[in-house]
Amino acid sequence: MNLPTFRKVPSGTQPEYLHPPYKSSLKRAPTRPLIALPATFSERTGPVFGHAAVQAGDSDLTALHEAPPAGERIVVTGRVLDEDTRPVRGALVELWQANAAGRYKHKNDQHNAPLDPHFDGYGRAITDQQGRYKFLTIKPGAYPWTNHHNAWRPAHIHFSLFGAGLLSRLVTQMYFPGDPLLDHDPIYNCVGDENAKRRLISSFDWESTTPEFALGYRFDIVLRGREVTPMEK
Amino acid sequence: MAGTPLASQTVGPFFSIGLHPFLRRDLFGGNASSEHVTVRGRVLDGDRQPVPDAVLEIWQPGEVNARATGPDGYPVGFGRVATNDHGEFEFSLNKPVQSESDGVTHAPHVAVLIFMRGLLRHLVTRMYFPDEAANALDPVLQLVPEDRRITLIAKSAEEPGAVVWDIHLQSDHETVFFDF
Numbered sequence: 001m002n003l004p005t006f007r008k009v010p011s012g013t014q015p016e017y018l019h020p021p022y023k024s025s026l027k028r029a030p031t032r033p034l035i036a037l038p039a040t041f042s043e044r045t046g047p048v049f050g051h052a053a054v055q056a057g058d059s060d061l062t063a064l065h066e067a068p069p070a071g072e073r074i075v076v077t078g079r080v081l082d083e084d085t086r087p088v089r090g091a092l093v094e095l096w097q098a099n100a101a102g103r104y105k106h107k108n109d110q111h112n113a114p115l116d117p118h119f120d121g122y123g124r125a126i127t128d129q130q131g132r133y134k135f136l137t138i139k140p141g142a143y144p145w146t147n148h149h150n151a152w153r154p155a156h157i158h159f160s161l162f163g164a165g166l167l168s169r170l171v172t173q174m175y176f177p178g179d180p181l182l183d184h185d186p187i188y189n190c191v192g193d194e195n196a197k198r199r200l201i202s203s204f205d206w207e208s209t210t211p212e213f214a215l216g217y218r219f220d221i222v223l224r225g226r227e228v229t230p231m232e233k
Numbered sequence: 234m235a236g237t238p239l240a241s242q243t244v245g246p247f248f249s250i251g252l253h254p255f256l257r258r259d260l261f262g263g264n265a266s267s268e269h270v271t272v273r274g275r276v277l278d279g280d281r282q283p284v285p286d287a288v289l290e291i292w293q294p295g296e297v298n299a300r301a302t303g304p305d306g307y308p309v310g311f312g313r314v315a316t317n318d319h320g321e322f323e324f325s326l327n328k329p330v331q332s333e334s335d336g337v338t339h340a341p342h343v344a345v346l347i348f349m350r351g352l353l354r355h356l357v358t359r360m361y362f363p364d365e366a367a368n369a370l371d372p373v374l375q376l377v378p379e380d381r382r383i384t385l386i387a388k389s390a391e392e393p394g395a396v397v398w399d400i401h402l403q404s405d406h407e408t409v410f411f412d413f
Contacts, residue, residue: 015353024351027279037411041334045294053306096251106247122251173242191240
């Protein structure tokens, strides 16, 4: 038996499951040894959403109601690439976020900030032939949470992506440049490698900044690729 | 290094905002076979308390051979379910069959990804079916220490056509999770 495996991710570039500064990980992170998973047919394949899954308008979070949402309108663009920097085409990108006041439209969000009747806070897109995606939204606000005394999450947008195979699957968060809360956030700081951490921060982008309309932020995303290597014995 | 995969971050407590449009309990894309199975279970944390804010994604690649996506663009063989306030989940699928690939026999199984607040990176596991002779041959099950294999094999439910599979995040019964 000699099953192939996926290329390993470089050390320190993904979070460990147990990260004590993030309290919720204490009772939810696995405690027993993980078993190395070969790349069988079940892992080399993965769900691929068809274009019918996304309608025109699904990537514009500002146009779902009679009036636009409150807040600073922004364009978020980027490319989805694999480890060999090939574009990931036709990839589903799902996104969700708090409103400009830092409040999610969710029954469990008890933060005492106003809900915005004109903002639902989610969208989706499918990448084009160059692996590009584009969303129009508003900049989310920072908000408090109960992880530790005076804990605040930096402004962020949640991203969910499907790539070439099941193990390309990624859920992550996009942050904004220059946010003073980043240094104090246990979730952002769960990644040991400094460069890997910084890649979670979008960059201000003149190219997608639209005159008289919206600032642009760029967030490129690398997913694990298809490459397999023979299993080490 | 441009080619390093981007770091994972937790799905957080409010994932349903973004992930609810593509929740789906049935993996068979409207074509239920006579061997269709309902899987029920609970997700439990290190205090054996139910996890009310987990989302599971289930992948059954064999279904793709027939049809990649339904008319709504949703991939056949894929499901996404969230736990309820009691930590319970449920999904249905056409029972996978034993398969051959890479020169080995694989027992019927589904791949499962688990996301929740508290998990900075999702968990990867598998569910196998009870009373399958091929379980003894499956190359992935054989990588698992024998005393822990039981955590990956669902149990027959009282009613026909159903199995029960609980996911223990921690403890002596901790489900086997894979390094990927």
